[in-house]
Amino acid sequence: MTVSVALFTSDLRVHDNPVLRAAVRDADAVVPLFVRDTGIHRAGFDAPNRLAFLADCLADLDAGLRRRGGRLVVRDADVVAAARAVAAETGARSLHIAGGVSGYAMRREARLHTALAAVGCTLHVHDAVVTALAPGRIVPAGRDHFAVFTPYLRRWEAAGVRGTLTAPRAVRLPDGVESGPLPERAEVAGVSPGLAGGGESAGRRLLSSWLHGPLADYESGHDDLAGDATSRLSPYLHFGCLSAAEVINRARQRGGPGADAFVRQLAWRDFHHQVLAARPDAAWEDYRTRHDRWRSDEDEVEAWRAGRTGYPLVDASMRQLAHEGWMHNRGRMLVACFLTKTLYADWRVGARHFLDLLVDGDLANNQLNWQWMAGTGTDTRPNRVLNPVIQGKRFDPRGAYVRRWVPELADLADGEIHEPWKLTGPRRAAIDYPEPLVDLAEARARFERARGLG
Template sequence: MKTAVVLFTRDLRVHDNPALAAACANAEQVVPLFVLDPDLTRLSPNRTRFLHESLADLRAALRDRGGDLVIRIGDPVAEAIELARSTGAEGIGMAADVSQYARRREERMRKECERHRIALRLFPGLTVVDPGALRPGGGGDSYRVFSPYHRVWRAARWREEVAAPATVTLPPGIALGHLPAIPKGESPDAAPGGETEARRRFATWLRHIGPYPELHNDLPGDGTSRLSPYLRFGCLSPLELTRAAISHEAEEYARQLCWRDFYYQVALTFPQLSTRPLRPRADTEWRVDRDALQHWQDGTTGVPVVDAGMRQMRAEGWMHNRARLITAAFLTKHLGVDWRPGVQWFFRWLLDGDVPNNSGNWQWVAGTGNDTRPYRKFNPIRQAQRFDPEGVYVRRYVPELKGIEGGAVHQPWRLPEKVRRGLDYPGPLESHRDEAVWLRP
């Protein structure tokens, strides 16, 4: 093949990128392309900033190899077809994805490639195991329970990693297009995007991965990798990360990466994961309480650990995994508010927000998804006392409570009245002020 187009989507890297590697191995000339879809860039200022930084880093990596990144704005299908036709490309390669948007894009791309007699090839790379590769025995299109999926996933034969191409040869005369300006985003302390930063953090994480099983739930210690945004944008290969974790005997961390794959195979067979419950009978009659929802969004519920998590998300575009569970459970199981506004609020702020994991985990917590114990109810005070016993995490993100020592910070309503009057911090929401489950741990 003389010329091939590689349409980057959520695989913004040169290391272990099967679509890019195959194009460079089989075509004399390769046109790396990214199309900015205006419909997507409006969804989250945080992710838009991260995306633009990642594109700048990808362009630099391709230039180091003699190529470049072509930037277009508009409909990805139309722009890819136009570029393929103008360069005489015989094929287009891209990573397969599972969201409704991605699958519509792939179907339109397939039809347009057939119409213009251009070969289309979809590649793996967004997960460790392809979402459609593992099917439960006895029928069924996907695993609904994690444990059997994990066993099969761990025993499966994984694809081989592919090296970054040494050279990328771009056809002459292509208008490259300008990289978009990098916006501020909404979270001042959000992580920077790009494969270079991803690999730096990856190397650092491997040096500290040992205590992960003991520390990953520790709220103040934050013993997590914080690599999820880089996985979400494909700045880091999930296969490479998982293999590295296993080689470091960090099976518990690899198990968390399996959860990511699990929700991708759920989303493949249930694309309405963000809007419809997996367990319809568990989708209870939710309360309509806009005031409670607003307080939850603003981090002013009066429950310190909940407010700390929500404020961390606003400040960093990221939230500790244990805090995500606590805050989501508080909205759905304690305030009784529908999980779907929670999905959308997280999706707006989180750098790692995507359909499979954001929506899948929300449904798990709400009891409408893949949890085998859908009626469990997490007590936020007990959770705080267990995973933030001295209140360090809470004081980090709720400065109004910095003057309260130790674990007393988790229940400010129990402080002496004189102390309470001096706090610029709300009491528990009126609608749940008397709820014994979390007021009396």
């Protein structure tokens, strides 16, 4: 009997999974393997919200495999050592894995190739599993990646997305393969109280609901903070509970301006992955340095983390992050701009805080979006500054989003809620809400001087 291994990483699903399909096709029996990688722990990427969501994902993946006659094999170890051990135990002649873009993923693939070869097992790396289009599939003339989104989008749309694969009907596990216990959400401490449930089943239900309803209004409503009109699919894409290719194919089947706008957001996701694949050091180093000499004021940074800056929309967004482990995209842009340009603090400080809390904390999208807002990334307007008062009046005009997350301002009128510092006398004294951390005009002037703009 021939044996293959499907090593799950960021593809925790049975539907439209080229890794699982190839492993099933490749041999008589398959070991569906997930390794709780000690290397991830050492790197500090196993944040509580993602660990809790991961536990849901693994339980659901195991259930999906069991419905097909198999089960998930879980090991706690270094991922390369565990994969080598499973291959040796079962006599597997092939191991299949989704291609990654981080420096860690690239090193993992190189180590796997060497370790597996020593036990007669061949490594097969599959592209377009985590992303819709494989990083490096399209490149500009004379370069290894696109540095500007618009030309990338044109080529991305012309290249086309692969078709959607069905889930395998049967997954046969070889006898005698031992597994550790599945992790449980209840075992994880420090989880945000409003964290969503994970897993492929939950993701597919959410996707169907999104496609048959809110998607149609996405183009006009995606920046409406109170309306919460985004898909909320990002955690399921990050963990691979949903395939980006399938999501795009199904959205395009629905059609319309909303679908087009939504698919562009998924193209942004691919764009950032191809940047990081070509420039792995951009995870922590400036993609385009502005020679910033960042300020280091821990009191200001802590006020930003706690949602106590005195700017209601910034604070509402940060409090949503703490409660849900998720934040509206418009809020992410605003709080990143506020930290890096208004407080002039290092983008890495903000990116680390996001990775500590975000359930969809993806290295490529998180780090490169932070760099985009800081002006050290791929933004063609690196010195743009978002005014939190103007942003509030534009994207939360009735103040409903602020009232939801900053309840101490709930009784203010619509015209007051984004500028509570203008209140005077007993009304101001009655509100337990801080004065603005900085003056916006002074902070902007400071930033422009630092960047040599004035």
